[in-house]
Structure formats: C-alpha cells, structure tokens
Amino acid sequence: MSEDQDKYIAEVVEKALRGDMDAINNIEDRVTRSKAKAALIKAKRLSKTAAAEAAPAEETAQTDTTLTEKSLNQKVAEALAKKFSGSIDSEDVNEYIQLNGKNWFEIAQYLKDNPDLLFDSLQCITGFDFGEGEALEVRYNLHSMTHYHAIEIRIKTDRNDPKVPSVEQVWRIGDWFERETYDMYGIVFEGHHNMTRILCPEDWEGWPLRKDYETQETYHGIIVPKVKEGWE
C-alpha cells in the first residue's frame, strides 16, 4: 500500500530471486509476507518468459530431460557410421539422424535386430516437402517396445526422381505407410511389392500433398471443384 512497503517488498523479492528465501519468511506481518510471496511468483514468471523470448529462435521440442536421448542419438549415429560408412548425411544428431538413403534397408534391419537398439516398432512414416522446387524428405519415427526409446530418421531425396529403399520387409506396417507416402508425394519406394495408391483412386493424377500441387481439371468427366478463395 505505501511506497515504503512496496520498496521493502521489492528488496526481499530481489534477495529471494537470488536464492535467499529467509528474507521473505522472516517477515512478521502476515499480509506483507503474503504480498511478498505473490510478488516473488510474479517476478519468477516474468523472468522465465523473458528468458524464453531471449532464447535462440531455433527452439525445438526436446527438453533438458532428453540428455539420455541425446546420447541415444549419438550412440546410434556412431554405430551406424562404423558399420555403414558414408550413410549419415549430417553431423547434427540432436533431434534426428539424417541418412542419405544408401543401404537404408540394411540399416533398418540393423536397427531392428541389434540387441542394444531393438527398434521393433515403426511408428510413423511422414512425407515432407520443403517447398516448391526443393527436395522431398521421408521421416521415420521408430520406437522400441523393449528398451522404451525412440528415434527419428530422415532421408532426403530429389524432387524430380524421388526414390527411397523400402523397409516393408523389416516392419510390416511399412507396406501401407509407404503406399500412403507414395500416394501423397510421389516418392517411389524401391522393393515394395505393390506400389499403388492407397487413398486416392488408382487413376488420380498428381501428388496431393506437394506444395505445388494443382488439382486436375476433370476426373472421368466430372469437374473437380477448386479450393474456395479467401479461406482464412
């Protein structure tokens, strides 16, 4: 209420922020003490958001508790570099491992069968388009049901002739996931036994999820409606 009180509260909050909680706990007046505690909480919140804003723009979803995961990625990267040299494309393995598509089938089998890694579950295959005129990418999310760890693998491929080895024989769900990625992006998975569209009709033209996709004019004589303007 009074200015002295505000100044006093600001002082003890400063002390508490530096770690000295006794200053607040020793305040005798109950009202002042609770005000000081409230001010401390507010100050902590403000400092956290300030710190978040000041953090580098490339913040990712991985938090600090992924120390073990970091070492998992590094462990896997080292093992792969040793066994299949030349297959890792990028040095930065914090969040994902970038492979270049050579030997992907053998790497997949290695990841699945190696007793330390045992990635026996392919969770998701996502296709990715960096933009018009740029590369396409396939991202694999692997998970182990025995060791309970997870990893992400990315393989870039050329936009005009996208080919990636198929892992359908390693994880049986690869069959349908790869067909879906083919359907949406046009990435051909070599070695797949039935590389056909799965969601769109068999004779659909174009790769819908690419950034430069234009819907075809007609389909079997029916006019395909365009996206409405002014959507947002």
Place this chain on the structure above:
Amino acid sequence: MGVVHGDLMTLNIGPQHPSTHGVLRLKVKTDGEIVSEVEPYIGYLHRCFEKHCENVTYDQVIPYTDRCDYIASMNNNFGYAVAVEELMKIKVPERVEYIRVIVAELNRIASHLLALGTYGLDVGAFTPFLYMFRDRERILDIFEALCGARLLYNYIWVGGVSHDFPNEFVETVYSFLDYFEPKIKEYNELLTYNKIFIERTADVGVMPPEVAISYGVSGPNLRGSGVKWDIRKNETYSIYEKFDFDIPVGSGIMGTVGDCWDRYYVRMQEMVQSAKIVRQALKTIPAGNVHQALPKKIRPPKGFIYKRTESPRGDLAYYIVSDGSPIPFRLKMRSPAFTALSVLGEISQGWMMSDVIAILGSLDIVLGEIDR
C-alpha cells in the same frame, strides 16, 4: 502342401455393406468357405485432412481433427492440443487438465460401447447392441449439456477448453456412473459369457504379439495379445499419473491369447477402468478459470514434434512441423485404426467367411480415421 484347391472364388464385401463399420471394400479370395486372402481397399472417405491443415490456422484445425475419428472426437482433440501445447510450451491450468481427462475417459466409454455393441450385431446378437446404445445416449446427453454437440465436439482447444462445466454437471456424471457400473454385469451375462458368443470368438483370429508389434497395432488390439503397453502409463501425458487405474491385458481366458474374445474382453474391462478414473478426477477437481491460458495468437516457434496419446483405438500420434507462422507447415496424423486394418489380411487367413466379419469387428476400425 498336398492340399487340393479348386479355383479360388473372388468375393467382394463391397463399400456398402451392413457390417463393415464404414465404407470399406474387402476383396476376399475363398476356397468354398475357407478364406485364403483378404485385401482391404480404403480411400472412400479420404478428404485429405492433412492438406486442409496446411491452409488453416492452428485453432481452426481442431474441428477437422474431430471429423477424423468421429466416434472419439474428444480424444482426437486432446491429442492435437497436447501436441501443440508441448510445441509452444504452454502450461494449462489444473482445472483444464482435470476436465480434459474426464471428457476423454467418458468418450472412451462411449466409443467402446459402440464398438462392442456393433460387434455383437456382427455375430448376430441384436439386443446387446441396443442396450449399449441406450447407455451411450446418456453419455452423449452429458456432452450435449457440456458443449452443445453430440458427436463432433470441438471442445478441447489449444491452451484450454471451450466451455466450463455447467451447473450440476458433476452430479449428472456421478449419477451416470452409478447407473453404468452395474450395467457391465448385465452385458457380461448377456454377451461376454454366452456360450454361442464364446464359440464364435474364442480362438478366432489369433494375433501373436510379434505380428502385432510389427504391424504397428496398438491399444486394445495390442493389449488383447498380451502386451502391456498403454501410453497413459508408459509415456504419460497430461495428469494421468495422478490417477490409479489398471491396464487390462488379454490372457487367453477363453481360448488363445490374442483372439477376438480377448480383444473384446479388454475393451469391456477398459470401460470399468475409465469409470474409475472419472470418479477419481471428479473427486479432486480444483476450481479455476478454464480460459486463462488460451493464447491470443497461436504461433509456435520453429520446430517439430511427434506426440503420442492414447485414443480408444490405440496409439494416436500427431507429427507437427511448424515454421513460425500461425499456419502449420506440415501436420500428419498417425491413426491407430490404419495399422489395425492392415493386419486384417494377415490374421484372417484360413478362417471362414463369417470369421472374417468377426475379426474385422474385433479390430474396431473407424474409416474416418483410416482415410482421414
């Protein structure tokens, strides 16, 4: 191996059929009554949800997620909201967490009721279907009082929920739970332990755990095969660690581990566990403002996230890539029913035509989720 085959007859269980749980086409090659190959054809309900998401803002995506798995919309919204919140590092108030768990578990009960009721219909039992729908109606009435919609809720938003509880909501839910828990006993007497039902489903469509994991099957289908894996416990999210509940696992009581009866029974038990969770949540729900943490503009920082949650059908995951703008750059929804359907061809070989329908029913698929 010494078996004489005549010509295989190709049958079409076409897109319009009373029991394919949606528009699904199955091409079945049979030798008389024994099935030798089943090939599912999907895509009849494909609306390219992922392309839509690249054109709307993050909060406008939520009604789209409703329409993917339209039977368990709350869980779809939940998974998406949790993923975006983790990407943006938003912490929601306690009350919002409790509300989300309550509606998600109630929706799990409703979804399982539908799955089990239609499964009974597939094997010929007409009455349990109506009893289960009668109870599901009560849950839908609860949801209608809460957010105005019966099936597609658009309720769980990024950073909070859309409406707080109306008056006397807690009493309504308590009275529903008191009404519902004895009904499980009624269903067990009518269907679960019925000799004819057991003959139709036990030992049929056995899915060994290795096949299940390789095909990415999750949820009650995987737990029916004996694998104790539930994302609410193993990779816990929201406040599920505060609640005390079991994970029912199939153990081959009536036949082999991983048969249709096990999957049915796991779903039955999960309803009991969900009711338990809702009771605990209602007892300890704190007060608060549910709109407190709703962000004014959702602009996640640049990055990506792959977040898994447990929907009634299994492991629902969202892979979101953000480039700093208010519109998602890439949003992929990994649906559990997609993987569950892919395993149909494998586990239905060698069974009879009626068994294919029974196996399909036990996998509990929703075409909206498969086709997106």
Place this chain on the structure above:
Amino acid sequence: MTVDNLINWFPFGAEWPVITFVTAVLICAIPVFLFIAVYALVAIYGELKISSFMQDKVGPMGQGVGLHAGKWGLLQPVADALKLILKEDIIPESADKKLFILAPFVVFVGAFITFAALPFSQEIIVADMNIGVFYILAVSSLGVIGIILAGWSSNNKWSLYGAMRSAAQIISYEIPAGLSIIPIVMLTGTLSMQGIIVSQQGIIWGFLPNWIIFNNPFTFIAFFIFFISGVAECNRTPFDIPEAESELVAGAFTEYSGMRYAFFFLSEYANMFVVSGVAVAAFLGGWNSPIPGFMDSPSWGLFWFIGKSMSLIFLMIWFRWTFPRLRVDQLMSVCWKVLLPISFVNIFGVGIWNLLVG
C-alpha cells in the same frame, strides 16, 4: 370339417366325383390360406412389439384403435403388407428368369401343403390321413428346393452362399427332427395326428395332463431336440446363418423385392407355425385342454391348439433376440455330433422304458 366329410356331405358326390373333390379341397384350402395370412400378420406384429420390449424400445406406435393416439401400432403389419404388395417388381437382368419366378412358389407350396395334416381341433383337419406325421415330415423338405432355386437363379455369389448354407442346414436338421418323432410313434402306435392327440387325453399322477412330454424323461428330451431342430429348419436365430444380415445382406433372398419377397417371408412364418403345430400335437397334447374337463369341448380345441402353438412361436421370437448366431460349421456339428446321438439314445430309452415300466 375334413375333405372326406365334405365329400360325403355333398348330395351329388357319387355322380361327379372329380368336381366334388376339387370343390371340397378348395373349400378347405381357402380358409387355411386365409388363416396363414392372418396369422402371419399377427406374428409379424408380435415379433415387432416383443422384440421392441426386449430391446428397451417402444416399437410401432400410433395407428392405434383411435388412430394417431394409441401406443399399440396395430395397423403396422397391414402397412407392411401393403408396402410389399405395391413395391416394384425387379428381376435382375442376368438372372434366370423362369427359375427366379418359380422359386417363391415352390417354397410357399412346401410350407402350405403341410397345413393339410395339422389337427386344428377334433373336427377341423383338412385331411385326416393315417400317416399324418410321416406326411408332414416328408413334405416340409420341399422348401429346400425352392431356396436352392432362389439362390442359384439370382446369379449372385452372395445368394449362392446363402442358398447352399440353407440347404445344408435344413436337410441336416430334418434328421434329428424325424428321429425325435419316432418315440411318439412307438408310444402311441399310430402315425395319424388325431390318433396321437387322442391318446394324450386323461390325467396321470393326479394332476398332470397325460401329455407325451410328461410320459418319461426320454420324451421330455425328445421335445427339446425336436424344437431345436424345428427352429433350425425355419432358419431362425441362432441358426439364421442363411439370412445373416450382417454377412450376406439377405442371403438367398438378396435379389428379391416386393411381392416375391413377401412370399418368402410368409413361408418362413408358415413354417414356424407348422413346426410349432407338430410339436404341440406330438408332445404337448394337441387340442386337449391342460385341465381335462375345463373348456374341453370340441369347439375349444381350436383355441387350445392355436394358443399352445402361439406360445411356442413366442419362444422362437424370444430366441431370436437373445442369442448370437452360430457359424455354419458349428451349426452342423451341433446337429450331427450332439442332436443326432441324443435322439438315437432317446429311441432306445423310450423302447426300454416302455418295456420295463409301461
């Protein structure tokens, strides 16, 4: 009122035998046909309402006695019948037209002519043959031919499936049915329906009516075997694989619509009545009253016969809405591995019992 009585009654019977015979038959057949039609309406209405109450629904409402206000929905079956009659008659182009048209009639005839030997009352029976039971069992198999014709001529894989399953099922279940009737014949010494019923008059043990079902434990079991086989012969749940809606759409009758479908429907209900009627006549005393001396005169016989048959039909409706359905191979194994041995044991049992006790 039997055909014989009518022929004797005609004044000029001796001079124009053919016309007399045909007229007598017609005079007896038309009431039976009307009875089947009315009974079918009642049974359909009963099925709708009973199933609704069992499933916690309300069923057909309105159209009450005062129209629009009742809770009985009594005109519902009439509306159903009208709808079926007025529907478009569709014959698939690639179907075998002659057989397609013939099939419903064969099925219906198979069900209809068994009514000739059903003893409605002491005096109401169309043909009091001295091989009544044998005739019924023999003639009721005619329906199978109709179903196979329907399935084949539809030129549709689903119909074929349904027809094959149905044929296999009906033929298999005829055997336990027939074998359970044999103890009756052994006990009463006659194949004639009226004779069997007459032998069930009286009281045993002071209060129980002298029905064959209470005679000895083997006939008690034989009743259940006969009833189960009868349910299977009518293609009712739990044996309704041929018409399994969730698997085969409508089985053998997928391609039929309108009046032709109505005929199949009608014959299914007629079959139900025949099965119930034979069970009642053979095991439950026929047109005898349960309490001899009470409502026992010949005119009450009709009431008792129809009443008992209707309660068995109620039981069939109850089964349909309670049990899931059996798979085809389980159905067959129930017939051949369970019902058949038990019926053999029954025959021996009744014979030995009769020797020792009777």
